[in-house]
Amino acid sequence: MKAISLFTGAGGMDVGFQNAGFDVVWANDFDKDACGTYRLNYGDHIRHGSIDDLMPELKELGQTGGISCLFGGPPCQGFSVAGKMDAQDPRSKLVWSYMQAVSLVRPAAFVMENVKSLATLDKFRAIREGFIKEAIKLGYNVDLMVLNSKEFGIPQGRERMFLVGFRDRPNHFRDLIDSQRCSPPRLRDVLLDVGKIGSPQNNRICKAKITAAAKPILRRSPYAGMLFNGQGRPLNLEGHASTLPASMGGNRTPIIDDEALYGNQTPWIEEYHAHLMSGGEPIDWKSVPGRLRRMSVDEAIAIQTFPRDYKFAGSQSSVFKQIGNAVPCMLAESVARVVFELLSESPSAVKKRCKISKELQLELT
Incomplete structure (x- = not known):
């Protein structure tokens, strides 16, 4: 099945969709380094530039026909709680460019990814309802879901919206996506599998310093609150990471305790947190122990869940940005597998699924 990738970035969704069986024949991104990364891993079928300038190419692809799926995540900065949440941000208008691409290509299915807030907040209701109505007008049966990557085998809590549409056929995405859910590995195991920091397979080190906050903001968990300057928080090795931001590379890069990771010692942050919670004074801002460091590129x-041999173009800050902006590959694959399965169903199988679905609805009522 042929597919088109929009707002491709480093290709996180492409990894997942290709693993699920799709053949990505055309891709696009505005970031030069991201396009360079894509070419290193997939080839020259990515176009660098504004999607709005490339609509003639998409129109031609639509006229040629045979595109099974169009997928991608328009820039989310205008909708993100980590940004200004400005619906008038020029990047926010690219959701409409996405829908224009759908109207030109007319794929059998489409998948649009974005931040959770676009799917849930009242301030974005008009936008969300607007593009759903547009999709329905184009003949698509649509469903909107928020999925958390940690429920799909990924050691990271990352909630994302997925708008999935199927043209001229029922949409059973919601019925099948649960079959893809699985527990994530411990963060400790993932990091140990990468290799020790400084080793040949884990040598892209982030050198941003770690300094203690003079006035820590405490929470019940030592892995929450603000115990360090900047927004980089320590990682709980027995759990999963929080959302990796595109702003990694500086003081927003998560923090790892090497003695806890490699030596199984009690995490320093837990001892320091207990000290503060019992009324102890904060340490001097320069007195953070050397056992603490920032997450490396390879660990990110x-x-x-990029392939370990995935190649990235650009400076280290650009690579961190590309990684943080990506959809986790395994989450994209879970979504893509369901879409592929539904597109592969014969007409008789579709009818059977619709019959079962109606019977279940009758039982519930």
Whole structure:
């Protein structure tokens, strides 16, 4: 099945969709380094530039026909709680460019990814309802879901919206996506599998310093609150990571305790947190022990479930940005497998599924 990738970035969704069986024949991104990364891993079928300038190519692809799926995540900064949440941000308008691409290509199915807030907040209701109505007008049966990557085998809590549409056939995406859910591995195991920091397979080190906050903001968990300057928080090795931001590379890069990771010692942050909770004074801002460091590029790649041999173009800050902006590959694959399965169903199987679905609805009522 042929597919088109929009707002491709480093290709996180493409990894997942290709693993699920799709053949991505055309891709696009505005970021030069991201396009360079894509070419290193997939070839020259990515177009660098504004999607709005490339609509003639998409129209031609639509006229040629045979595109099974169009997928991608328009820039989310205008909708993200980590940004200004400005619906008038020029990047926010690219959801409409996405829908224009759908109207030109007319794929059998489409998948649009974005941040959770676009799917849930009242301030974005008009936008969300607007593009759903547009999709229905184009002949698509649509469903909107929020999925959390940690429920799909990924060691990272990352909630994302997925708008999935099927043209001229029932949409049973919601019925099948649960079959893809699985527990994530411990973060400790993922990081140990990458290799020790400084080793040949884990040598892209983030050198941003770690300093203690003079006035820590405490929470019940030592892995929450603000115990360090900047927004980089320590990682709970027995759990999963929080959402990896595109702003990694500086003081927003997550923090790892090497003695806890490699030596199984009690995490320093837990001892320091207990000290503060019992009324102890904060340490001097320069007195953070050397056992603490920032997450490396290679560790971020593993947490986002990119293939370990995936190549990235650009400076280290650009690579961190590309990794943080990506959809976790395994989450994309879970979504893509369901879409592929539904597109592969014969007409008789579709009728049977519809009959079962109606019977279940009758039982519930």
